[in-house]
Amino acid sequence: xxxxxxxxxxxxxxxxxxxxxxxxxxxxxxxxxxxxxxxxxxxxxxxxxxxxxxxxxxxxxxxxxxxxxxxxxxxxxxxxxxxxxxxxxxxxxxxxxxxxxxxxxxxxxxxxxxxxxxxxxxxxxxxxxxxxxxxxxxxxxxxxxxxxxxxxxxxxxxxxxxxxxxxxxxxxxxxxxxxxxxxxxxxxxxxxxxxxxxxxxxxxxxxxxxxxxxxxxxxxxxxxxxxxxxxxxxxxxxxxxxxxxxxxxxxxxxxxxxxxxxxxxxxxxxxxxxxxxxxxxxxxxxxxxxxxxxxxxxxxxxxxxxxxxxxxxxxxx
Numbered sequence: 001x002x003x004x005x006x007x008x009x010x011x012x013x014x015x016x017x018x019x020x021x022x023x024x025x026x027x028x029x030x031x032x033x034x035x036x037x038x039x040x041x042x043x044x045x046x047x048x049x050x051x052x053x054x055x056x057x058x059x060x061x062x063x064x065x066x067x068x069x070x071x072x073x074x075x076x077x078x079x080x081x082x083x084x085x086x087x088x089x090x091x092x093x094x095x096x097x098x099x100x101x102x103x104x105x106x107x108x109x110x111x112x113x114x115x116x117x118x119x120x121x122x123x124x125x126x127x128x129x130x131x132x133x134x135x136x137x138x139x140x141x142x143x144x145x146x147x148x149x150x151x152x153x154x155x156x157x158x159x160x161x162x163x164x165x166x167x168x169x170x171x172x173x174x175x176x177x178x179x180x181x182x183x184x185x186x187x188x189x190x191x192x193x194x195x196x197x198x199x200x201x202x203x204x205x206x207x208x209x210x211x212x213x214x215x216x217x218x219x220x221x222x223x224x225x226x227x228x229x230x231x232x233x234x235x236x237x238x239x240x241x242x243x244x245x246x247x248x249x250x251x252x253x254x255x256x257x258x259x260x261x262x263x264x265x266x267x268x269x270x271x272x273x274x275x276x277x278x279x280x281x282x283x284x285x286x287x288x289x290x291x292x293x294x295x296x297x298x299x300x301x302x303x304x305x306x307x308x309x310x311x312x313x314x315x316x317x
Contacts, residue, residue: 025152026051027096030098032277034096035053050090081144094152161276164272197219198211199216242273248275249270250276252281260285
């Protein structure tokens with residue numbers, strides 16, 4: 001194994017790894033298609049992947065054929081990936097897929113999760129820290145760095161997954177939906193700044209639901225409890241302080257399917273900051289269901305929000 005760092009190149013989207021690599025990249029895989037896509041892209045580029053799947057979340061049947069080594073870990077076993085990565089010569093690692101954080105809050109979690117000694121020590125050190133997503137994951141990254149393992153963004157391997165700017169579907173938003181997008185955009189950025197969640201649902205400039213620990217799909221479903229007629233807008237954005245090493249906003253066919261089931265009509269996402277899993281399939285499904293997908297930049301939306309505020313002010317004066 002080479003002792004020198006692998007080559008890289010800087011792009012507008014960040015640092016992109018160049019194939020082939022002589023050393024493997026570690027992958028901690030959670031739920032969903034994202035870890036599988038990362039493994040597929042890496043294999044196509046000649047990047048060996050050492051994968052540690054979170055038990056009960058990762059899709060091992062899809063991942064095993066794509067990676068050079070696969071192992072399981074319990075959700076509360078931080079020492080497991082450290083041992084596996086060291087065994088196979090991993091110096092850099094990434095994470096992909098959803099982690100169901102609510103399991104860490106379950107009754108008798110110390111018994112059901114069976115944390116290892118590294119996790120117990122890690123948690124004890126953080127006894128006075130908040131357990132927001134950013135705080136928790138940054139602490140996990142710092143723990144890995146303390147043993148010489150560098151965390152990188154999965155987008156270093158697959159920058160092409162970031163969504164382009166523009167209208168992605170055949171249908172465009174109506175003026176009323178545009179107003180809801182602008183209102184939801186402002187709120188979603190504020191929720192992200194507070195590290196609460198990435199998504200809000202809006203109808204007629206009224207907030208219906210704010211994503212928290214449950215995730216986007218469940219927040220969308222919860223909206224249907226209060227908006228039986230559907231027709232609402234979903235806005236999902238990166239946090240203003242988004243760290244691309246984890247929790248990058250992600251949508252895919254499942255997001256569209258959930259929206260269809262509860263009658264949501266518009267999905268607004270942030271260009272260059274959001275991942276689309278199976279992009280063409282996602283757009284095709286949205287077109288079939290008559291759902292709008294728009295991808296905007298934050299600069300564009302700041303102008304739209306300011307314009308909307310002026311219109312409201314003029315109407316009130």
